[in-house]
Amino acid sequence: MATVFSGVQPSGDYHLGNYLGAFKNWVAVQHENEAFFCVVDLHALTLDIDPSELRERTLDLAVTLLAVGLDPEVVTLFVQSHVPEHPRLAWLLECTATVGELNRMVQFKEKSSGRETVRAGLYTYPVLMAADVLLYQADQVPVGDDQRQHLELMRDLAVRFNNRYGRTFTVPEAVVPKVAARVMDLQQPGRKMSKSIDSPLGTVGLLDAPKDIERKVRRAVTDTDGRVRYDPEAKPGVSNLLELLSAATGVSVEEAAARYDGYGDLKRDVAEALISLLAPIRQRTAELRADLGEVERILTAGADRAHKVASVTYERAAKAVGLFS
Ligand code: AQP
Numbered sequence: 129m130a131t132v133f134s135g136v137q138p139s140g141d142y143h144l145g146n147y148l149g150a151f152k153n154w155v156a157v158q159h160e161n162e163a164f165f166c167v168v169d170l171h172a173l174t175l176d177i178d179p180s181e182l183r184e185r186t187l188d189l190a191v192t193l194l195a196v197g198l199d200p201e202v203v204t205l206f207v208q209s210h211v212p213e214h215p216r217l218a219w220l221l222e223c224t225a226t227v228g229e230l231n232r233m234v235q236f237k238e239k240s241s242g243r244e245t246v247r248a249g250l251y252t253y254p255v256l257m258a259a260d261v262l263l264y265q266a267d268q269v270p271v272g273d274d275q276r277q278h279l280e281l282m283r284d285l286a287v288r289f290n291n292r293y294g295r296t297f298t299v300p301e302a303v304v305p306k307v308a309a310r311v312m313d314l315q316q317p318g319r320k321m322s323k324s325i326d327s328p329l330g331t332v333g334l335l336d337a338p339k340d341i342e343r344k345v346r347r348a349v350t351d352t353d354g355r356v357r358y359d360p361e362a363k364p365g366v367s368n369l370l371e372l373l374s375a376a377t378g379v380s381v382e383e384a385a386a387r388y389d390g391y392g393d394l395k396r397d398v399a400e401a402l403i404s405l406l407a408p409i410r411q412r413t414a415e416l417r418a419d420l421g422e423v424e425r426i427l428t429a430g431a432d433r434a435h436k437v438a439s440v441t442y443e444r445a446a447k448a449v450g451l452f453s
Contacts (some may be wrong), residue, residue, distance in 0.1 A: 129161055131268070132161045132164070132267070132270060133256075133260065133266035133300070134269055134271060135208065136148060136150065136166075137174040138169055139177060139323060141323060141331075143191050143334065145308075147406075149273065149274075150239070152196070154203075156199040157270060158203045161204070164203070164266070165206075166205075166434075167186055167189045167427075168210050169186050170209050170214065171208070172438075173249060174250040175239070187427075188417075190426070191417055191423055192413065194412070196413040206431040207431065214256065215441040216442055217257075217263055217442050218255055218256040220259075221262070222440065224292075225252075225285055227257050229453075230255070235253075235277070236254075255281075258281065258282040263441045264434075264438065265297065265441060268303045272304065272305075272309055272310060276304065279301075283299050286300055290446070293448035296445050296448050307375045308371045312364060312368040313327050314332070314345065314347070314365075315327055315348070315349055317365040329344055329347060332345075341399055341402050342399045350391050354390065358382060370385055372398050373398045373401055420427050
C-alpha cells in the first residue's frame with residue numbers, strides 16, 4: 129500500500145481540468161492506498177482573495193471533493209491551515225531551497241507576469257507545496273501535467289535534505305494521468321483550462337448546467353482543416369476535444385478520432401459525454417450543501433488524523449537540523 133497525497137487551492141470555480149487532471153484520479157486510488165487530500169488554503173493567500181470568500185470557498189471545496197467521490201471513511205480530507213506543521217516545515221525547506229531553483233519555476237513566471245506587486249508567498253509557493261507532501265511521507269502525488277516542475281523541485285529538496293541531515297523524507301513521485309493530463313481552454317486551445325484566466329466560454333465548470341456545457345463545446349475553437357485527427361501540435365482544439373471524449377468515455381483518442389468525419393458530430397458526442405460525466409457531481413454537491421455540518425465534522429476528523437502524521441515528520445526534521453527541543 130502506497131501513501132498518496134495531493135491538494136487543491138480554494139481559489140475559484142473548479143473545472144474539467146481539475147477533475148480529469150486530478151480529482152478523478154484521487155477517487156480512483158483512494159481504496160488501495162493510504163490517501164491524504166488537502167484543501168490548501170494557505171496557497172490561496174499567494175494572490176489577493178477576499179477573506180470572506182476564502183472562508184466560504186474552503187468549505188465549498190471540501191463539498192466538491194466529497195461530491196466527486198472521495199470517501200471520508202477511507203481518505204484523510206483536511207484543510208491545510210488546520211495543521212500548523214505545514215508552514216513550519218516549509219520554513220525548514222525554504223532554508224534548503226535556493227533562489228536559483230525558485231527563479232526557474234514557470235508557474236511563478238506566469239502568475240507574476242504583468243503584476244505591479246507580487247507577494248513573496250507566490251515565489252515560495254512550491255516550497256510550501258513540498259512541505260505539504262513531505263510531511264506525510266507520500267510515495268505518490270497524483271497531479272495534472274502543470275505540476276511536474278513543482279514535483280521535480282520537491283524531489284530535489286527531499287534528496288538534498290536527506291543527504292545533508294540524514295534520511296528524513298520519502299522522495300515522492302508525480303503520477304500524471306495518461307489522458308487529459310493538461311485539459312486545454314476551449315477558446316484558446318494553446319493554454320490550459322484554468323480558474324484564474326477569465327475565459328467563461330473556454331472553461332467548463334464542474335457545476336455547469338447541461339445547456340451551458342453543450343453551448344461551450346459547440347463553440348469550441350477547432351481549425352479549418354475539417355478532419356478529425358489526434359495531433360496536439362497541429363490541431364490543438366480537436367485534440368483537446370478527443371482527449372475529453374476519451375477521458376469521459378474510456379475509449380482511446382485514436383479510436384475516438386476514427387469514429388468521426390466532421391467536427392459537428394464530434395462536438396455533439398463530447399458535449400453528451402461531459403453532461404453525463406458531470407451530472408452526478410452536480411446532484412451530490414446540492415445534497416452536501418444542504419448538510420454543511422457533516423462536511424465540517426469530516427474536516428475536523430481529517431485534521432486530527434493529518435496532524436498525528438505530520439507532527440511526527442516535523443519533529444524528526446526539526447531535530448535533524450538541530451533545533452533545540
Ligand atoms: N487544465 C488542467 N488540466 C489538467 N489538470 C489540471 N489541474 C489544474 N488545471 C488543470 C490540476 O488540478 C489540481 C489542482 O490545481 P490547483 O487549483 O491547486 O492549482 P492549479 O494547477 O494552479 O489549477 P488552476 O485551475 O489552473 O488554478 P489557477 O488558475 O489558480 O492556476 C492540480 O493537480 C493541477 O495539476
